[in-house]
Amino acid sequence: MPAESGSHGAHAAREDELTPAGRPAPQRLAQAALKDLPWEVGVAKPDPAIVVDGVTRTFGGLTAVSVDHLEVQRGGITGLIGPNGAGKTTLFNLLTGFDQPNTGTWSFDGKELGKLAPHQVARLGVVRTFQLTKALSRLTVLQNMLLGAQEQRGESFLRALVPGGWRAQEKANTEKAMELLRRFKLDAKKDDFAGILSGGQRKLLEMARALMSDPKVVMLDEPMAGVNPALTQSLLGHVKDLREEGMTVIFVEHDMDVVRDISDWVVVMAAGKVIAEGPPESISQNQAVVDAYLGAHHDAPLTVEEEDRVLAEVEAEIAREEHGDTSPGSDVITDGGRR
């Protein structure tokens, strides 16, 4: 099993190799496991957490998503990139139950997710964030966090009426929330309304809130969009931490430096299809990806000489065809040529 050998190797490396700071070197189990895979669309992963099969979603005549087969490696960071309108967010919506596909199935840990409502998907441990941040403005930062905790007794109507039944759990959740807030440097703002946070802080809060539910898969829709470079670094660190904790991360991002930095595997979408996948270093060499981003004719002749040469070639070809041709059309052309 490639996955097992990969994990053993990384584990051994962690035992004896320590970074200068004294921290254990990051385990990149997924990277090791994915190292020897062919760079092909729909390639089977050693240990897939999410498997997508034949999912299509059309809006009227537009096919927003049409994915034949896609597997996402457990415990790795998978970057999902593609030009605007490629269907990345739609795919996110489909996977998390926020949208229903026209055809297709997908599963998480072998459980079919096809017919589940968004909250049921979330309860299985697949949480997401949104491209347009959804901080709950008129709740405090701490309340935002507490909302993320799962299986709260006090969230049932009747049990909410008996505070004794949920106080202890609430206290434990509050401690957990404060710990996360400290990690994300939001603890000083715990009693402020989330509505007064800056855009970057809201991104942090949304990620921290998602972590309150102890997710298995975290899906981040453009976590770095509109965030200043310094904060981007800390967000990147947090995303890497998620991998350290064994979570599977899927994220949509436009910044290729970010993608190269943290992804173990990159999936490229264009016009609703997966057009390439592979490790980050493979992507920039991929012809399909270059075509999708820059257009298929971006390498057409650019200089005057080149253009003349191509024109000359075409004219020569036309002339060759005319020699054996006696149609009236060719007469007109030869006529024009004499004048």
Place this chain on the structure above:
Amino acid sequence: MSDLLNAFAIAGKAFFGFQAIFFALLAIGINVHFGYTGLLNFGQIAFAMLGGFGIAISVSQWGLPFWVGVLIGLAAAVVLALLLGLPTLRLRADYLAIVTIATAEGLRLVFRSVSATPVTGGTRGLAAFNGDFIDLAPWDTQRRYDILGTSWSGAELWVVLVGWTLVALASLLVWQLMRSPWGRVVKAIREDEDAVRALGKNVYAYKMQALVLGGVFGAFGGMVYALGTGSALPDQYQNANTFLAYAALILGGAARVLGPVLGSMLLLFILQFADTGLRALISNGVIPEALLSSTDVAQIRFVLVGLGLMLLLVFRPQGIFGDRREVMLDAR
């Protein structure tokens, strides 16, 4: 001067009267819907009508005991909430608003229609169903009592006492719910449904629970009104009352436990004080008859309330109890 004092006393009675209780219960329900959960219920009066007629029909038409009437009224309100919520709560907030406003108007027209007369009494409504309830009063309900310069009948006092107890219990329930994790989910739904769904909460179920709860408060309000007036007429339950209850809620402060209660008391006080006060000033000749006749007073007082609400929204948009920071977050 004594006229104005008299007007003040009469308005003071309105401050505590059963109509204030009626609006307070309607507004507490709307507070659960709109203030906390973000549901736009524009037909709260329909729940009140089912509550009032639940008692009236059960007791005077079917001859059932009073308490069974109360249960029937509450059950009817729950059923109405479910019927309204099932098709609309999965959709955007505006759909519930459309359906509730249409239902409130439609239900009233059905209740006052000729074909419904054998059950609801049609436009003449039903009466003589509150005897059992008034008999429960621990004091003599036949004589009148003078309290602080206002005169109350024994029956009136009994309705008011039970009514304010209901308001207190309802407020206590809302207070307890809204400081619990349940309330946190509901308030989060008001802010952004999708975010709450993504965190694993069944938004639809929470909205339904909130709709039923607020509807039951509305039904209690209708019962107090029916018991207070001693009759149930479909045209008492005009949908304008829903919007007066909204006015009371905004006056007191939405998403505050006591906002709807104090808002309703003040609204009734202002309406009554404007009414009696203006009439007194007209009969004194302070306001010349040519400017304002006593027949206009009933309308003018609503104009005054409207002006007052406008000033409130300009200078204190959060209402009496609200938090300005919280209201201003939306304006950004």
